[in-house]
Structure formats: structure tokens, C-alpha cells
Amino acid sequence: MNIKSILAKPFAKTVVAKIYRQSNNAVKVQQNLMQKLLSQAAHTAFGKDHNFSEIKSYEDFKKEVPICDYEALKPYVERVVNGEKDVLWKGQPLYFAKTSGTTSGIKYIPLTKESMPTHISGAKNALLHYIDETQNADFLGGKMIFLQGSPELGDTNGIKTGRLSGISAHYVPKYLMKNRLPSWETNCIEDWETKVEAVIDETIHENMTLIGGIPSWVQMYFERIVERTGKKVGEVFPNFNLFVYGGVNYEPYRNKFEDLIGRKVDAIELYPASEGFISYQDSQDENGMLLLVNNGIFYEFIPSEEFFDENPTRISIANVEVGVNYVIILNTNAGLWGYNIGDTVEFVSLNPPRIVVTGRIKHFISAFGEHVIGKEVERAINSQTENTSISINEFTVAPQITPVAGLPYHEWFIEFENEPEDLMVFAQKIDESLQQQNTYYFDLISGKVLQPLKITVIEKGGFNNYMKSVGKLGGQNKVPRLSNDRKIADELSKFQQK
Template sequence: MKIKSILAKPFAKRVAKRIYKQSNNAVKTQNKVLKKLIAQAKNTNFGIDHNFKNIKSYEDFKNQVPIRDYEALKTYVEKVVEGKPNILWKGKPLYFAKTSGTTSGTKYIPLTKESMPNHIEAARNALLLYINETQKADFLQGKMIFLQGSPELGDTNGIKTGRLSGISAHYVPSYLTKNRLPSWETNCIEDWETKVEAVIDETINEDMTLIGGIPSWVQMYFERIVERTGKKVGEVFPNFNLFVYGGVNYEPYRNKFEELIGRKVDAIEFYPASEGFIACQDSQEEKGMLLLINNGMFYEFIPAEEFYNEKPTRLSIEDVKLGENYVIILNTNAGLWGYNIGDTVEFVSLNPPRIIVTGRIKHFISAFGEHVIGKEVEEAMNVNTKGTNISVSEFTVAPQITPEEGLPYHEWFVEFVNKPDNLEEFISKVDAELQKQNSYYLDLISGKVLQPLKITIIKKGGFNSYMKSVGKLGGQNKVPRLSNDRKIADELTKFSE
């Protein structure tokens, strides 16, 4: 008897009703969250330093708490890492999520007894929202896998430390433990290629119904299954019907995934960060992800074009608008205040609030004032591959400021699964779409400041080879979609055809 799937549906209905009630009263809910966060942290070092006891409104909060990134908050974080209590949040963290920062080196993001349940509950609720909308719950009867980092944890002055995905592995609900793969031993394998083979060994004969992970690394898992069996993934796993992903936009991978699987499957997008679980896709019909407005975080939004101003505009959810590109700022029950995680988002719905991730505030191309963002290059690629036999495994874009001859241009590094029959025609169409997406880029092309983009074809497996060469193969690592310099581009040329 499918007891799990039967019980899940009424439970999903109750959870969805509660979530949408809060989401449809987002301003009121967020104000309560801010008030609670300030009350809980007013006696911490940070709260005392920033006069939390006299904060009565969001305007007060903005006046007392500046916007910071990890580097600017580091003096507080270092005290937490040393083991001192009541610095950013009451007591000590339960864990540190260890991440790699480009400027800060290793970052230690605190996870507290208040924040950790929010991560776990958000992932659960995303699946419940899917069940409630689609009435599909049979995936709960089969096996599930989330390709992730090692669950082995280190110790930092008495606080357990590891990757967020590895920490989360310790919180698998008991009712899913028997469904969850791979084994603990396999999950602990550090070498990604070895790990993928071991994962296949454990899953290939199982009834896999849900598969999750960053698309680029799940693609590697799928490709190896096809190589081993000579069958499509959908034949090997006939009941696989739900793909859960996060970290990058799925659209550039969709054609390749459907080819590897042999059919379409439903997909749910997560927006988790070590700093907090921000949003999740709540509908197979509506665009974007539902912003989780009662998940231990108070959100702020800064118009992206103002971000580097001395005094940029800071908005709560009450004043955001559709279609604007915002830098998202977090204030969390793990003690991160005015914290810039570096992502940019756009609202596609206000009631309930739904967002799409448009890129990284530091990942853009503006070598000539064009300020091209990730969303725009992805849309230019998607428009010209969707519904065609052209399939792209991975791509990234960088400026070529000093070409050997001619005008500067944007250089696209593309690993094709199926190449276009006419590459020059494809380039022309992608460039035309990018001009459509970004008026500044259009002006630069029209004004003969830039020449149209060029594509450098990366050989098959080249992106994985590059990631391996820089020690970032697998796990939660991903190639930036855009760079404003040639650091990645110059390395990738080593893997070109």
C-alpha cells in the first residue's frame, strides 16, 4: 500500500494553505520577522554595537545597520569562529557551513539552532507544494538521491564544520531514510569521478523516482549511466519523474537532460544558500520561485544599478517592483545582518512574491559600459536552442578587450553536445537576441564600438577538465556564467577544439 503518498496529500494541502496565507500577506509577515530577529539579537555584541534596543522600524534598522559582505563582517565572524558566544546571534552556532570565497578565502557561515530547521523545512515544503499542486506523490515510494558534498564534518573550536549539503545530510527525516541513496560511505568519497561511479553502482538497479543536484553534475551522472547501460536514463529508471535542482538556471541544460532521460520530467528549482534557504519553485505553471518570507530571514533589495553608489536605495518587500533587477540582502536568525550574498533577483509576481535569480552582482560584463547580466546571455542562448537539434552542455562568456585584430567583442566559450549546422548563422542569431535583451550592448554594436560576439568551441568534456584542473570538479561548484575579466577564459582556451 502506498501509505506515504496517501498521507502526504492532506499534509501537503495544510502546509500549502499556511505558506500561501503568509505569502499573500508578505509585508505583514516580513515586519514580524524583522521585529523578532531584532528582539532575539539585541543583547549580542552586534546588537549592542548597532543599538538594536532602540530600533522600532525598518527605517531605524537601515540607519543603524549598514550593508556588508563577508569581508566587512569578518571581524565579528572571526570572534564566532574563535568560539566566543553571543557575537552575531545568541549563544554559539551549531555548525559552520564552509564555503570558498573569491576574495575572502575560506568563509565560515554560521548555522544556529534557530536557522538550521529553516533549511530542512524549506526543502521539505518545496516537495509538499509540488504534491499539493500536481497531486503527484508516488515519488515518495521510490528511491531518492541528492548528489552532494561529503557529510563528514570537521571541527572548528568545538563547532562542527562542513559543506551545507553535507551538514543537511545529517537531517534526513526518518521516514525517508530507507528511501535515501547513496550510502553514507559513498557520500563520503571526496574524488568526484570516483564518487559518481560508486553512486551509479548503488543506484543503477534501484527504483529511482527523485534525483537532485546541480544540473552540471547530475548531467555527468546521467551521461555515465547512458555509457554503462546503452539505455536512456528514463529506461533505466522508468519511475523517475521528478528532478530537483539549484545553484544554476536549468534552461541551458533542459534539452540535454531530456535527450539523456528520453522524455520530459517535472522539475523543482530550489534557491538554497549557506546563509539561508531563500526561495523554491512552488508551481509547474507559474514562472519563478516563491520567496520564503517566513523562513527566519528579513529581506532587503537594492536596485542593481545603484549598488555601488555611496548611499544606495534599500527597499523592503513592501516597495519592490516587477521587472527590476535587485541585489538581495539578508538579515538572518544565524546572525547575518545587512548581508550581501552577491546574487541579483527579479520579481515576476508580487502577490505572492515570486522571484527569478538573474545572476551575480560581481558576475557581469561591463568592460565597455554594457552591463550584460547572466539572465540576458542565458536567454540569448535558450531562444536559439529551444526546439532545435542544437544542444549545449555548458558555456561561459568573457570580454575580449585587446583582440589581435578588429574591434573588441564578447567571447562565448561553448561546449556543444550537438553543434549547429551553420555556426555563423547561430552566432548571428545569438548576438541579435543579446542586442534585444540589452539596449546598451545594442548601442555598442550599432556604434561600432564592439563587433558581434564570437564563439570558441570547447571540446567535449572540456569544462569538466577545466574544473578538475582548478580543483573544483563536482559537489556544489559551478562555472560562472559571466566574467568581467579573462581569468577563466584564458584557462578555458587550453580545452578548446
Template sequence: MNIKSILAKPYAKLVALKVYKQSKNAIEVQEKVFKKLIKLAQNTEFGKDHHFSEIKTYENFKQHVPIADYEDIKPYIEKVINGEQDILWKGKPLYFAKTSGTTSGTKYIPLTKESMPTHIESAKNALLMYINETKKADFLGGKVIFLQGSPELKEKNGIKIGRLSGISAHYVPSYLTKNRLPSWETNCIEDWETKVEAVIDETIHENMTLIGGIPSWVQMYFERIVARTGKKVGEVFPNFNLFVYGGVNYEPYRNKFENLIGRKVDAIELYPASEGFIAYQDSQKEEGMLLAINNGIFYEFIPADEFFNENPTRISLKDVKLDINYVIILNTNAGLWGYNIGDTIKFVSLNPPRIVVSGRIKHFISAFGEHVIGKEVEDAINNQTINTKITVNEFTVAPQISPETGLPYHEWFIEFGNKPDNLEDFALKVDKALQEKNSYYYDLIVGKILRPLKITLIEKGGFNNYMKSVGKLGGQNKVPRLANDRKIADELIKFEEK
């Protein structure tokens, strides 16, 4: 065992004690975060516009600060981009994380000197919590890789601009720098397919112990390794035993990954967003991710089924309940206020507060009043692949409102790694599982408003080819699990298996 692995264990224990002490007093910690945020931002333009100096309680805050999306704060963002100070947060941000919005085009999310360290601290804590629980630290002695965007940054009016993963690359802890791959030059390659091949060139003969990234892009990396070597990833990297991921649910990929690797490996889920690092998996035994309650973020929650009401219920952490689908709202030390990032979550534990990401408030199917969400379709298909040889590379779901014949239905576009022996039987099982998870969908099927789902097979590599065709291959981009229209579906048809 190397010296870093030895020293990491007592350090991990101290960090875990601190994190759990805070989490056991999560409501009090959140109240302190709230008061600090209001105090520090009361002299900003946003703070003055929304009477922060008069805000003493959360109830005051709700009266003065409306729920917002990017379009609502865009006028403030544009002032910051133009070089103005003290607009959303004191001074100027260090960075803008550049993201792709579905309705707003390119979005520029501020990262400040107060918020940036919390992204790094949370990722570090996730690894330390894993070490503390499992006592496994040998991965610190090998090579690690995080498949991410280019670290090359642009600059405007003294503010650097880039993808969050690229910005984070500048903050890799010193104890991991010598272990980290790929090289700076390879990380800067923009074309994803070229980059993956270069990453393989640099890593294939190394002692890789930790690999991280969005599952769909790590899957491509693994598939290319298998294609090049003719071996399982676990044979190429015999000491690879920890996968770190975020951005999407890992469960639909798990079978495929275990097949590519040739064995099971531990996994740590992270919930990083450009707007803030929200949660991370703290245990291999407990469900969900630990909400980062002392991260410069004050959280609010709106029941998802009320979100589009004129006056939806808006609550803080002290009033949340288990198993309710909430839209998560952020107020941050980067100057985002009442900000809807578009994600929905559920609490699976209240003390300490642990969550699972259930989907996107804009990514749902309710063409017939069923309001099916991402987690429901993921669970429905995942339940049919567990302990089977069936593997799913990628999938998405869309409503078919006007079929040429028969009743309308949900159309599932699936790219299989290994297909089921009986596709019709598989489709019926997935449909039944979805009915069990969503009573509205069940009623529509039973009432013969909808017929059971139909699967459209997508050719091998079809989803990657689709993403490439729309300029979103690699990086932090991912295919939505479902949509209430057929924009993606109509493009995917081009890649239907012949």
C-alpha cells in the same frame, strides 16, 4: 500507491494552505520577522555595536546597520570560530557552512539552532507544494538521490564545519531515510569522479523516482549512466519523473537533460544558500520561486544599477516592483546583518512574492559599459536551442578587449552536446537575442564599438577538466556564466576543441 504517497496528499494540502495564507500577507509577516530578529539579537556584540536596543523601525535599522559582505563581518566570525558566544547571534552556532569565496578565500557561514530547521522545512515544503498542485506523490515510494558534498564534518571549539549539502545530509526526514541513496560511505567519497561511479554502482539497478542536485553535476551522472548502459536514463529508471535542482538556471541544460533522459520530467527549482533558504518553486504553472518570507530572514533589496553608488536606494519587501534587477540583502536568525550574498533577483509576482535569480552582482560584463548580466546571456542562448537538436553542456562568456585584429567583442566559450549545423548563423542569432535583451549592448553593436560575439568551441568534457584543474570539480561548485575579466577564459583556452 504506497502508504506514504496516500498520506502525503492531505498533508500537502494543509501545508499549501498555510504557506499561501502567509504569502498573501507577506509584508506583515516580514515586519514580524524583522522585529523578532532585532529583539533576539540586541544583547549580542553585533547588536550592541549597532544599537539594536534603539531600533524600532526599518528606517532606524538602515541608519545603524550598513550593507556588509564577508570581509566586513569577518572580525565577528573569527571571534565565533575562536569559541566566543553571543557575537552575531545568541549563543554559538551549531555549524559553519564552509564555502569558497572569490575574494575572501574560504568563508565560514554560521548555521544556528534557529536557522538550520528552516533549510529542511523549505526543501520539504517545495516537495509538498508540488504534490498538492500536481497530485503526484508516487515518487515517495521509490528511491531518491541528492548528489551532494561529503557529510563528514570537522569540529572546532564545539562548532561542526562542513559544506551545506553535507550538513543537510544529517537532517534527511525520517520518511525519506529508507528510500535515500547513495550509502553514507559513498557520500563520503571526496573525489567527484570516483564518487559518481560509486553512485552509479549503487543506483543503476534501483527504482529511482526522484533525482536532485546542481544540474552540471547531475548531467555528469546521467552521461556516465548512458555511457555505461548504452540506454537513455529514462529507460534505466523508468519511474524517474521528478528532478530537483538549485544553484544555477536549469534552462540552458533542459534540452541536454531531455535528450539524456529520453523524455520530459517535472522539475522543482530551489534557492538554498549557505546564508539561508531564500525561495523555492511552488508551482509548475507559474513563473519563478516563492520567496520564503517566514524563514527567519528579513529581506532588503537594492536596485542593481545603483549598487555601486555611494548611497544606493535600500528598500524592504513592501516597496519592491516587478521586473527590476535587485541585489538581495539578508538579515538572518544565524546572525547575518545587512549581508550581501552577491545574487541579483527579479520579482515576477508581488502577491504572492515570486522571484527569479537573474545573476551575480559581481558576475557581469561591462567592459564597454554594457552591463550584461547572467540571465540575459542564459536567455539569449536558451532561446536558440528550444525545440531544436542543439544541446549545450556548459558555457561562459568573457570580454575580448584587445583582439589581434578588428573590433573588440564578447567571447562565448561553449561546450556543445550537439552542435548547430551552422555555427556562424547560431552565433548571429544569439547575438541578436542579446541585443534585444540589453539596449546598451545593442547600442555598442550598432555604433560599431563592438562586433558581434565570437564562439570558441570547448572540447567534450573540457569544462569538467577545467574545474578539475582548479580543484573545483563536483559538490556545490559551478562555472560562472560570465565575468568582466579573462581569468577563466585564459584557462579554458587550454581545453579548446582542436
């Protein structure tokens, strides 16, 4: 055991104990954080416009600060982008995290001197929780890789600008620099397929112990290793024992990963967004991710079924309930206020508060009033692939409103690695699971408004080819699990298995 592994255990114990003390006192910690954020931003343009200095309670806060998305906050953001100080947060940001939006085009998310450390500590503390729980710190002695965007940064009126993952690459702790792969040069390669091959060149003969990234893109890395070596990833990297991921649910990929690796490995789920590091998996045994209540974000929650109402219920962590689907709203030390990032979450425990990400408020199917969400389709497909030989590479779902014949239906586009023996039975079982979860969908099926779902099999590599065709191969890009229209579906149809 190396010195890093030895020292990490007592350090992890101390950090984890502190975090749990805060988590078990979440309501008070969040109340204090709200007042701290308001005090620090009281003299900003946004703070003055919304009477921050007069806010004494959460009820006051709700009256003064409206719920918004990037488009609504854009007039303030543009002032920051143009170089103005003290607009959303004191001074100017250290960075802009540059992301793409469906309606707003390019989005510039500010990262400040106060917020940037929370992004780094979130990932670090997730690993410390794992070390404290499992007493396994051996991975610190090997090489680690996070498949991420380029660390090369641009300039926006004197403020460095890039992808969050690329910005974060500048903050790797010195004690881990020798463990970190790939090289800076390889990380800067923009073309994803070229980058994956270069990453393999640099890692294939190394003692890889930790691998991280969005599952769909790590899967490509693993597949190319198997193709190149003829061996399972677990043979190529015998000491690889920890997979760190975020961005999408791992469960639909688990069978495929275990086949590629040749064995099971521990996994840690992270929930980082450009707007803030929200939660991470703190236990290998407990369901959900620990909500970070003292990480520069004051959270609000709106029941998703009310979100599009004129006056939806808006609550703090003090009033959330287990099992309710909420739209999560952020107020941050980067100057985002009443900010809807578009994600929906569900609490699985309150003390400490743990959440699961259930989908996107705009990624749903409700062409007929069924309001099917991401969590439901993932649970449905997992119910038929778990502990079976069936494995999938990717899937997405869209409504078929005008079929050639018969009633409308939900069309599932699935790229299999190992197909089920009977595709019709597989589809039937998934449909039954979805009906059990969603009463609206059940009513539409039983009422003969919809016919049961149909599966369109996508050729192997089809999803990657689709993403490549729209310029979104690799990096932090993801295929939505659900769409309420056929834009993606019609393009994916071009890659249907012959």
C-alpha cells in the same frame, strides 16, 4: 500507491495553505519578522554595537545596520569562530557551513539552532507544493538521491564544520531514510569522478523516482549511466519523474537532459544558500520561485544599477517592483546582518512574491559599459536552443578587449553536445537577442565600438577538465556564466575544440 504517498496529500494541502496565507500577507509578515530577529539578537555584541534595542522601524534599521559582505562582517565572525558566545546571534552556532570565497578565502557561515530547521523545511515544503499542485506523490515510494558534498564534518573550536549539503545530509527525516541513496560511505568519497561511479553502482538497479543536484553534475551522472548501460536514463529508471535542482538555471541544460533521459520529467527549482533558504518553485505552471517570507530571513533589496553608488536605494519587500533587477540582502536568524550574498533577483509577481535569480552582482560584463548580466546571456542562448536539436553541456562568456584584429567583442565559450548546422548564424541570432534585451550592448554594436560576439567551441568534456584542473570538479562548484576579465577564458582556451 504506498502509505507515504497517501498520507502526504492531505498534509501537503494543509502546509501549502498556511504558506500561501503568509505569502499573501508578505509585508506584515516581514515587518514582524524583522522585530523578532532584532529582539532575539539585541543582547549580542553586534546588537549592542548597532543599537538593536532602539530600532522601532525599518527606517531606523537602515540607519543602524550597514550593508556588508563577508569581509566586512569578518571581525565578528572570527570572534564566533574563536569560540566567543553571543556575538552575532545568541549563544553559539550549531555548525559552520564552510565555503570558499574569491577575496575572503575560506568563509565560515554560521548555522544556528533557529536557522538549521529553515534549511530543512525549505526543501521539504517545495516537495509538498509539488504534491499539492500535481497530486503526484508516487515518488515517495521509490528511491531518492541528491548529489551533494561529503557529510563528514570537521571541528572548529567545538563547532561542527562542513559543506551545507553535507550538514543537511544529517537531517534526512527518518521516514525517508530507507528511500535515501547513496550510502553514507559513498557520500563521503571526496574525488568526484570516483564518487559518481560509486553512486551509479548503488543506484543503477534501484527504483529511482527522484534525483536532485546541480544540473552540471547530475548531467555527468546521467552521461555515465548512458555510457555504462547503452540505454537512456528513463529506461534505466522507468519511474524517475522528478528532478530537483538548484545553483544554476536549468534551461540551458534542458535539451541535453531530455535527450539523456529520453523524455520530459517534472522539475523543481530550489534557491538554497549557506546563508539561508530563500525560495523554491511552488508551481509547475507559474514563472519564478516563491520567496519564503517567514523562513528566518528579513529581506532587503537594492536596485543593481545603484549598488555601487555611495548611497544606493535600499528597500524592504513593501516597495519592490516587478521587473527590476535587485541585489538581495539578508538579515537572518543565524546572525547575518545587512548581508550581501552577491546574488541578483527580479520579481515576476508580488502577490504572492515570486522571484527569478538573474545572476551575480560581480558576475557581469561591462568592459565597455554594457553591463550584460547572467539572465540576459541565458535568455539569448535559450532563444536559439529551445525546441531545436541543438544542445549544450556548458557555457561561459568573457570580453575580448585586445583581439588580434578588428574591434573588441564578447567571446562565448560553448561546449556543445549537438552543434548547430551553421555556427555563424547561431552566433548572429544570439547576438541579436542580446541586443534586443540590453540597450547598452545594442548601442555599442551599432556604434561600432564592439563587433558581434564570437563563439569558441570547447571540446566535449572540456569544462569538466577545466574544473578538474583548478580543483573544483563536482560538489557545489559552478562555472560562472559571466566574467569581466579573462582569467577563466584563458584557461578554458586550452580546451578549445581542434
